[in-house]
Amino acid sequence: MEQSYSNKVANTFYQKIGKxxxxxxxxxxxxxxxxxxxxxxxxxxxxxxxxxxLDEYGSDAAFQIEIVxxxxxxxxxxxxxxxxxxxxxxxENTKIFNVEVKELILKTANAIASAYAGKNKSELxxxxxxxxxxx
Numbered sequence: 850m851e852q853s854y855s856n857k858v859a860n861t862f863y864q865k866i867g868k869x870x871x872x873x874x875x876x877x878x879x880x881x882x883x884x885x886x887x888x889x890x891x892x893x894x895x896x897x898x899x900x901x902x903l904d905e906y907g908s909d910a911a912f913q914i915e916i917v918x919x920x921x922x923x924x925x926x927x928x929x930x931x932x933x934x935x936x937x938x939x940x941e942n943t944k945i946f947n948v949e950v951k952e953l954i955l956k957t958a959n960a961i962a963s964a965y966a967g968k969n970k971s972e973l974x975x976x977x978x979x980x981x982x983x984x
Contacts, residue, residue, distance in 0.1 A: 859902040859910045862945060865938040866954065867917030869979070872932035873958045876971045880922055887964035889915060891957050899953065932975060936982060951983045 874884040896911040921931060939946060946954075958979060962972040 856902055856910065858942075858945070859900075860913055861938070862942070863896075863910050863913035864917045865935045867914040868921065868931040869935040869954065870914060870957060870961055871918045871921040871926065872928040872935065873961045873972065873975055874918075875921075875926070875928040875931070876975045877969050881965040883964040884961050885918075885922075887960050888918060888957070891960055895953065895957070928975075932978075939982060946983070955979065955983070 870888055871880070874880040874888070892911060892914050896914060897909050899911060902910040955976075958976055959968075962968045962976060968976070
């Protein structure tokens, strides 16, 4: 994400990304510990170094991915609603999703889907829909 966008937009961006990744993990009806572990590993190794935008608490805004994911898990949210919310945000903010960001999102979503026993049909369908959305 480019530095020219406000921190508020950046926080919302990362929150919506967290919803998308939760949707990927929950699409088969349950979130496995392997999926959570893979998400946290990728956030720390890939998303945190991606930019230097801070949230309102002075933490890297990319941590919003984990915070939202954990909240959704604790509050038993539905995969479809989370995906739909991400899709609407994407459609309204396509300019902040450059090629690099889209590739990073797809790579992360695929890694989460593959974290436990490979990708199942529901995960493949959601990943296909995400790919279509980005094209």
